Amino acid sequence: xxxxxxxDLRMQYGDQxxxxxxxxxxxxxxxxxxxxxxxxxxxxxxxxMVGLQEPASGDVCIDGQGYWGEMDAAQKQxxxxxxxxLFQKGALWSxxxxxxNVHVPLELHWRDRDxxxxxxxxxxxxxWVGLADQADAPVHGLSGGQVKRAGLARAIVAEPEVxxxxxxxxxxxxxxxxxxxxxxxxxRDRTGASVVLVSHERDSLFRVADDSIFLDAESRRPLxxxxxxxxxxxxxxxxxxxxxxxxxxxxx
Amino acid sequence: MNAWLHExxxxxxxxWRGWAEPMGFGGAMLITLASMAGHRPLxxxxxxxxxxxxxxxxxxxxxxxxxxxxxxxxxFVGAVQLQKFGAGLYVADLVGISVCRExxxxxxxxxxxxxxxxxxxxxxxxxxxxxxxxxxxxxxxxPMRELVVPRVLVLLGMMxxxxxxxCAAALLGGxxxxxxxxxxxxxxxxxxxMVATSPVHLWxxxxxxxxxxxxIALAGCYAGLHAARSAAGVGEAATRAVVRGIVGVxxxxxxxxxxxxxxxx
Numbered sequence: 001x002x003x004x005x006x007x008d009l010r011m012q013y014g015d016q017x018x019x020x021x022x023x024x025x026x027x028x029x030x031x032x033x034x035x036x037x038x039x040x041x042x043x044x045x046x047x048x049m050v051g052l053q054e055p056a057s058g059d060v061c062i063d064g065q066g067y068w069g070e071m072d073a074a075q076k077q078x079x080x081x082x083x084x085x086l087f088q089k090g091a092l093w094s095x096x097x098x099x100x101n102v103h104v105p106l107e108l109h110w111r112d113r114d115x116x117x118x119x120x121x122x123x124x125x126x127x128w129v130g131l132a133d134q135a136d137a138p139v140h141g142l143s144g145g146q147v148k149r150a151g152l153a154r155a156i157v158a159e160p161e162v163x164x165x166x167x168x169x170x171x172x173x174x175x176x177x178x179x180x181x182x183x184x185x186x187x188r189d190r191t192g193a194s195v196v197l198v199s200h201e202r203d204s205l206f207r208v209a210d211d212s213i214f215l216d217a218e219s220r221r222p223l224x225x226x227x228x229x230x231x232x233x234x235x236x237x238x239x240x241x242x243x244x245x246x247x248x249x250x251x252x
Numbered sequence: 253m254n255a256w257l258h259e260x261x262x263x264x265x266x267x268w269r270g271w272a273e274p275m276g277f278g279g280a281m282l283i284t285l286a287s288m289a290g291h292r293p294l295x296x297x298x299x300x301x302x303x304x305x306x307x308x309x310x311x312x313x314x315x316x317x318x319x320x321x322x323x324x325x326x327x328f329v330g331a332v333q334l335q336k337f338g339a340g341l342y343v344a345d346l347v348g349i350s351v352c353r354e355x356x357x358x359x360x361x362x363x364x365x366x367x368x369x370x371x372x373x374x375x376x377x378x379x380x381x382x383x384x385x386x387x388x389x390x391x392x393x394x395p396m397r398e399l400v401v402p403r404v405l406v407l408l409g410m411m412x413x414x415x416x417x418x419c420a421a422a423l424l425g426g427x428x429x430x431x432x433x434x435x436x437x438x439x440x441x442x443x444x445x446m447v448a449t450s451p452v453h454l455w456x457x458x459x460x461x462x463x464x465x466x467x468i469a470l471a472g473c474y475a476g477l478h479a480a481r482s483a484a485g486v487g488e489a490a491t492r493a494v495v496r497g498i499v500g501v502x503x504x505x506x507x508x509x510x511x512x513x514x515x516x517x
Contacts, residue, residue, distance in 0.1 A: 050390050077392045085390045091383035095299050105391055154387075 001028030001192055002062050002082050002161040004049070009058035011044050018044050021221050022058070024213050026162070031188055031195045033205050033228060036215035037244065042198040043088060045215070046166050049196065050085055051076060081109055084155035088166040090147035092139040092154070099135040102126060102153045109158040125153045129183060145176040149183070156187060163187065165197040169204045181207045202245065206232070214241045274474045274496065281404060281470065284396045303402060307368050308410040314367065315360055315414050316421040322359050323347055323422030327429035340434040344444035347426035352453040356418035358505055361464035364411070365497030369472035372403050373493035376476025377486040385477065395477060404469040411465030412458055419457070452517050460508050464501050471496040 004026040011018040018041040026032040034042045047053040049060050051067060059066035062079050071079060084105070092101045099122050106118040113121075126132045129149040134142065142150060148168060155163055168184065169177040181204050188195055199205055205212065205228040212231070214224040216238075224231060224241045231237060232245045330346040376399060379385050385395050423445065430436040472493040479489035 047386075052386055052389055080390060080392045083390060085387070087383045087387060089382055091387040093384050093387070094379070094382070095302070104393075108391060108393070 002194065003027055003064075004162060004194065004196070005061040005064070006045075006049065007059050007061060007066075009045070009048060009060070010056040011041055011048060012056040013044075017220050019215055019220050019222070022213070022215070024211075024222075024225060026194050026196055026211075028161070028194055029188060029192050031184065031197065031208050031210045033209035033212035034196065034198045034215065035200065035205060035212050035228065035244065037200065037217050040215040040217035041220075042200075042215060043166055046085075046164050046196065046198050050083055050164055051080055081158075082161040083164060084158065084160035084162075085164040086148065086151045086155045086166060086168055088170065090139075090151040092142075092147060092150055094139055097136050097138055098131060098142070098150050098153075099126065101139065101150060102157050105154060105158040121157060125157045126150075129153045130179075145172050145180075148172065148176075148180060152180075152183060152187075156191070156193075159191060160193060162194045162196065165195060165199075167198055167200075169199060169201045177201065177204060180204075184208050200244075202228075214244065216240055271496075273478075274470060274500075277474045278466075278470050280396060281400055284394065285401055285404075288397060288401065300402065300406070303406045304410060306371060307364070307406050308413060311364060311367055311414065312417060314363055315418055318363055319351075319356060319359055319418040319421040320425035322355055323351055323425030324429045325425075326350060326355070326422075327426035328433065331429065331433045335434070340430075341436065341440070341444060342448075343426070343430050343434060343436070344441045345448035347423060347430075348445040348449040349453055351422040351426070352419055352449050352457050354457070354505075356422055357415055357457045357460040357464060358501065359422075360411070360414050360418040360461060361468060361501040362498055364407070364414070364465070364468050365471070365501060366494050368407065369468045369475075369493040369497040370490040372469060372472030373475040373479070373489040374486050376473055377479035377489035380477065380479055381481045381483070381485060400470075400473040400477070403473055404466055407465040407469040408462060411461045411468075415458055415461035419454075456508070456512055456517055460505065463504060463508075467500050467504060468497045471500060 006022055006024050006026075009022040010020040011022070022045065024032070034045055036042050044053065048055050054068055059069045061067070062082070065071060065075070067076060067079055092098075093104070096104070102122045102125060103118065106113075106121060110118050110121070123132065123135070126135050129152055131146060131149055131153065134146060134150075139147065139150065152165070152168070155165070165184065168180050172180060184195060184197070185208055187193065195208075197209070209228050212226065212228050213222050214231075215221075216223045218240070223238045226234075228245065231241065235242070327343050327347050330343045331340055334340050334342055334346070376385075376395075379399075385399075388395050388398055427436075427438060427441050430441055431438065475489040475493035475496065479485040
């Protein structure tokens with residue numbers, strides 16, 4: 001299983017600084033949360049970690065090897081094959097059905113298995129996320145929660161070592177959100193994969209996260225790191241973090 | 253003065269990049285195509301069918317209507333002038349040569365730029381806005397291979413078929429006007445067509461249609477993949493695809509004219 005180290009990352013859009021001095025570790029089997037208010041760079045951090053956007057400086061190391069600074073194209077490709085990602089809006093390919101969406105990663109990563117095995121795996125994963133009856137449905141007919149679950153199915157189907165989840169509970173009703181949390185916990189327990197999740201859903205963070213980092217939009221630096229459920233009662237933490245965790249400030 | 257010149261230089265460079273980058277995009281597409289042996293791109297059979305239908309059957313009515321009208325207009329203008337010299341019979345020559353050699357491919361390409369290039373651009377721009385392109389990258393799939401190559405191949409395959417339909421429509425439009433204005437019957441019209449047009453004209457038109465098809469697909473895909481991630485970006489991508497498609501097609505047509513002249517075709 002992969003060990004991820006984010007080392008002194010500086011994130012920019014052009015000349016605009018998003019965050020700097022971002023460093024943390026995600027050991028195998030850990031559910032790591034990236035927290036912070038809107039616009040603090042949570043999703044941007046995820047894009048740097050999965051290889052979609054190059055940082056201004058710093059690196060993301062996978063088992064000690066820097067993705068941006070030390071890997072060639074083939075190594076980057078191999079590294080990405082160890083990742084699965086659920087995008088904020090699901091990002092399902094709209095021209096394919098639900099089952100076809102989930103099948104695509106297997107065509108790439110399960111080339112040595114026969115088609116019957118791949119098809120069975122798709123059925124199993126769709127069953128697990130509760131979408132077995134929607135397998136042949138076009139994705140434009142799915143509800144928001146179903147899109148998220150189909151996206152999760154696609155992210156995990158090829159059994160990746162690290163799963164990145166961008167706002168998995170955002171926009172979901174409390175019951176569906178709770179179900180998504182259960183899926184994340186069960187996923188980690190079943191596969192031993194690490195999970196990096198971006199969220200500002202406080203209740204969800206307390207339930208699932210083993211470790212976390214808080215990104216501050218104002219100072220553009222991380223303000224705190226630790227287990228969210230424990231950080232909640234830590235009076236020594238900066239006010240912005242306590243406000244966020246105790247939901248005292250609507251802006252947080 | 254210096255700042256003014258600098259501003260002009262920056263704008264010219266930006267304009268040049270706007271045209272040069274799609275050409276580099278075409279080169280990258282060719283390299284990708286060459287490396288694709290044994291690889292099945294992302295679209296399923298149903299998706300290939302959808303793309304093919306979008307670029308053929310669904311475009312047929314407009315291709316027929318526009319080309320029939322163009323053939324009729326050419327025959328009308330030709331008939332008015334040729335009648336003055338008692339040479340109305342030669343309207344079939346005029347329509348036949350200009351349609352097969354020039355107008356069928358050009359008009360069809362303009363129609364497809366407005367229709368299919370815009371559709372490709374809007375679809376890919378929406379995929380970009382919805383992070384579907386990012387999802388491909390994370391999996392290690394190349395958008396060029398999964399999205400661009402299939403669209404270029406589809407249009408490469410369909411444009412020659414549309415070209416033949418366009419020729420038929422324009423020649424029929426010409427026949428209709430010739431028979432109404434000049435009392436030319438269909439047999440004589442067809443006989444003059446057979447005498448006046450040679451396979452070279454048809455091959456030249458077919459070659460143009462194929463190249464135009466590739467350009468239109470590339471213009472649409474390039475605009476879509478480089479769109480801003482917003483609803484406004486989708487509209488801008490479609491507009492850019494149509495403008496680049498049409499201007500590029502006319503520029504390519506000029507290149508074809510020079511080559512054909514130099515080769516004596």
